[in-house]
Amino acid sequence: MNRKVNVGVIFGGKSAEHEVSLMSATAIINAIDKEKYNVVPIGITKEGSWMLYSGPIEQIESGEWEGISNKLLKDKPKENVFSIIPVGKEDHSIEQVVPMGLANKIDVIFPALHGPYGEDGTIQGLLEMADIPYVGAGVLASSLCMDKIYAKKLFELEGLSVVEYVVVLRNKLKKNMGEYIAEIEEKFEYPVFIKPANLGSSVGITKAHDRDEMIKGLNEAAKYDRRILVERSIECREIECAVLGNDDPMASVVGEIVPSHEFYDYEAKYFDDGKSKLIIPADIPKNKSEEVRQMAIIAYKALDCTGLSRVDFFLEKETNKIYINEINTMPGFTKYSMYPLLWQETGLPYDKLIDKLIKLALERYDDRY
Incomplete structure (x- = not known):
């Protein structure tokens, strides 16, 4: 490939790690070799809207990119590389993102996304379907x-x-809280760590030193995932x-x-x-x-x-x-x-x-x- 490689850097996303992604993307875009690569910043809002961004790089980390992108889309709507197509319900409350000619513009994607919808195989599956190369693990490895x-x-x-652990299911937590507590206390001494099964950057993780803290920690982790991991503390x-x-x-x-x-x-x-x-x-x-x-x-x-x-x-x-x-x-x-x-x-x-x-x-x- 003699010409410059077009690298799409995707940032933001719907996960609780949205802000971390903005920090990562800013650093990547600033450091990438502009002699070898054309950078195409692509932002995803917390609501899941995709937007092509062409404003100042320093305004990605601050979160100001979204307002700039919205203005650009109003002025030049054809520059959006994704089409938002409502499907599934008459009130159009569900939206599906469909790539529109992206494969002809982007040579490779750097998904600077962390957590669910970015690091769990979902964005990787979308890119596989769009037949676009991307940085990082594939669908299976990402999800595992x-x-x-x-x-x-x-x-x-x-x-x-691995450190010994117990798995707790959110849908059984209210009815079976006592049974879970008994199982955990029989297996481990306090303190214990409580983690959502699918989340990164230590979001939703707590360290419980007694029963009251464990109950609070289980309820906190349940905000983020249907399965919860309780580990022995070492x-x-x-x-x-x-x-x-x-x-x-x-x-x-x-x-x-x-x-x-x-x-x-x-x-x-x-x-x-x-x-x-x-x-x-x-x-x-x-x-x-x-x-x-x-x-x-x-x-x-x-x-x-x-x-x-x-x-x-x-x-x-x-x-x-x-x-x-x-x-x-x-x-x-x-x-x-x-x-x-x-x-x-x-x-x-x-x-x-x-x-x-x-x-x-x-x-x-x-x-x-």
């Missing part, structure tokens, strides 16, 4: 990694250690490793997070003014670092990941045992996020990392048949 429960089951099948260090590649993935150096809060929650990750510390490389024994890197590759391959993923681990302080926590197929991508920082320390700077990810997306697309 997003689902903490099924990811744990597959980790266990691969012989990787005294640990939070260790992360970045993986890059398709069929022959590579693992980065290992990093450690020292959260400013009791655990690395949403506020600590993105809005604590740098109080949480990222230690790269992690100050752990070399054999433990190598064990983490090997486990990261095993997990990455087991769930059929491609492109990129950040694999998160716990290093138990008392036993020095490593537990795999989860895989994030589209981790935070600001210049200060763990994934690009790990690769920078490994020898791959941010702009080169973006370039590599685009090439991996095109390679995977060309290798389909």
Whole structure:
């Protein structure tokens, strides 16, 4: 391809991680090599409307892009690359997004989306149907990694250690709260962690130190998902490793997070003014670092990941045992996020990392048949 490659960067979305996506997209667009790539920013509002954006890049992170895009659409409606077509109900309250000629304009998509509708296989399925290459994991890997429960089951099948857990169903929570409490208290001592099965950036996660907090935590997690994960709490260090590649993935150096809060929650990750510390490389024994890197590759391959993923681990302080926590197929991508920082320390700077990810997306697309 001799001409510049047209890269569509999709940001925003309907998930609770909308604002994080704006931060990631801004960093990606600013850093991408403009000599090699034409960037086409595509925003999705919290309501699910798709808009082509051509305003100032700095107004993506602030959220001002949406008002600018709305004005552009009113002035030049034909510039919208998607057509919103009402289907299904007479009052047109359901809308379906249908690609209109997008494949002729975009060579590859960088979906800078986090959480449901962006990291769970849904946008990946849409892009597969539109026959457009895209950065990151495919449909199956995206959905499996997003689902903490099924990811744990597959980790266990691969012989990787996971922290013990109990699954709670939202539709049975009101009638069976007492039974769930009894099961959890019989299996674990307090504190316990409570997580929605399908969500990222620690949204909806709480740490319960007693029964009252556990009930509140279960109800909080139930706002986000129909299935809830309750895990045994361990005294640990939070260790992360970045993986890059398709069929022959590579693992980065290992990093450690020292959260400013009791655990690395949403506020600590993105809005604590740098109080949480990222230690790269992690100050752990070399054999433990190598064990983490090997486990990261095993997990990455087991769930059929491609492109990129950040694999998160716990290093138990008392036993020095490593537990795999989860895989994030589209981790935070600001210049200060763990994934690009790990690769920078490994020898791959941010702009080169973006370039590599685009090439991996095109390679995977060309290798389909």
